[in-house]
Each structure stands twice: as C-alpha cells, then as structure tokens.
Amino acid sequence: MAMMLLMTQTRLEASSMPSFEQWLQQQQQRTQQQLQALLDNTAAPARLIAAMQYAVLGGGKRLRPLLAYAAAQAVGGDSRSADIPACAVEFIHAYSLIHDDLPSMDDDILRRGQPTCHIKFDEATAILAGDALQALAFELLASTPAFSDALRVQMLRELATASGWQGMVGGQALDIAATGLPLAESGLSYMHSLKTGALITASVVLGALSTGRASVHQLDSLRLFAQQAGLAFQIQDDILDVEASTAVSGKEQGKDARQHKATYPSVLGLAEAKQRLNAVAARADAALNAFGPQADRLRQLAQYLVQRPS
C-alpha cells in the first residue's frame, strides 16, 4: 500500500503536480470557503444558522468533497464543476453526523474534538439544523444553472437515494437494529455499504457527472471503486474507534464497544478487520484499472481513507 502511494506520488511529482498533501490542503480550503459562503445566510433564524455553521464549519476532513473533485478530474473534467455537488454531499454528511450523535442515536458528546451540536445548542436545534442542512443540499443542486435540467434531475435522484432509505438512513436503521445482536459479516458489510458507502458513492458519481463528460462505462467503474472505498472507509472508522485516542480522533475512544455496536473489530476481531480493510482497499484500486494518471488523486484518496489516523 505504501509502495502504491509512493509510485503514484512519484508519477505526479514528475509531472510537477502538487503533492497529495498540498492538493489535500488546497481542496480542503476551497471546500471550507464554499461552505462558509453558502451558510452566510443572515436571514435564517439566528440560533438555527449558528447550529448549522457550527456543525459544518468546525473541522472535518472533507473527504466527500475531495472525492467529488478527484472524480471530476478522473474523467478529464475541470474539478471546479464539482463545487456545488461537493458542498451538497458535505451538507448531507454534516446533517448525518448531527443526527448520528443525538441521544436517541449514538448519544455522543464529542465530535471533531468539540461538543456535539445538541450539547453545544440543544436537541431541538440540533435536529432542525440537520433537517435544514439536508434540505439545503437538495436546494443547491436543484438551483445550479450550470447543470442542464436532465443532469440536475439525475444528480438529485442520485443524492436522494444515497441519503434516504436505500442509503444512509437505511444503514443507520440497520445499525440501530443490529446493536447488541450478533451479526454475520455479510450483514455488517451490507449495513456499512448503506450507512457510509452510499454517500461516498454519490460523492464520486456526482463529481464525475458534474463535468458532463463521464461515460456510462466510466461511471460504472467509478461506482464500483466508490462502493469499495466507502466500505474500506467505514472499516477504518470502526478500527479507529478501538485504536485512536480521543485526542487524535476527536471522538470518544471505545464508544462502539461500550454501546455494543456491530463493527468489523467486534465481529471479526481487530487483526481480521485490518486484513479485510486491505483486501477491500485493493479492490477499490483495481476498479480504477481502466483509468490513467487522471485518476491518481482518487487512487491517493482511497489510500488515505484506509491509512488516515483520524
């Protein structure tokens, strides 16, 4: 894995591209500015917009926007076309985190090293901030004049299915249903593919679609890539819950075990979970075989997803 990262890096450096770390930082800054501008809406009730800003702007790796930008590049497009989709998926993600942390869900008090939204504000405000962010994501996509009507509908459908019962919300329901019960690995990977994989897949697909030049074949490969990368991402999230200190992850260490969550380490053990992580990451990389160096940012991101410390 380290060797793969090195080879991709060397190829990019030879073509005088920014290093992965530089690119990561640039795109994160770009995303932060866009999100900030979109939330700079003083017409909304003050407490509501404050909670939305708190949940969106206070850190986060911005992996979903990064995937959207990298997917746009992978199909040879201009990554700027992915600006709105990138923000839309991040709004859905931020909403999912606010609701995931609620007392009736994971009951978490710490997120990104700060009090969770319902602790900082109150539960009702947190619920509403999540609701508003979700609606905002769809409003944004629906009102972007740069996309044709047909493309807008395609993107809206993609994001809606990834967010709702066929995607993130469905996965969260399975997560709650599985808590405290034994779960087979097939059930676990299915749950993860919905609760986390679906939005990660939508991020990649929307990024590629936004360029208006993704072929059906490319979209199929990108979807396959993202499904594997999304699963790998959640396996690593499960592993980090065991291994990463609260200071590093910004989330309470060991929370999954205390809550009897069904996770890769709880079902397979830590060593086996790590093996699965590497196998799934290799499948993600293989899904990009038909792409040339244009997909290197996506390849690097997939490696980062599984090696990230938090």
Ligand code: IPE
């Ligand atoms: C955490 O996602 C929630 C999961 C889907 C596992 P991230 O690790 O992407 O969270 P931030 O946005 O970087 O804080």
Ligand code: IPE
């Ligand atoms: C959350 O999964 C997935 C979402 C849809 C937000 P987790 O419950 O494992 O995420 P963290 O660990 O709290 O970030």
Ligand code: MG
């Ligand atoms: Mg959860």
Ligand code: MG
């Ligand atoms: Mg959680």
Ligand code: MG
């Ligand atoms: Mg987790």
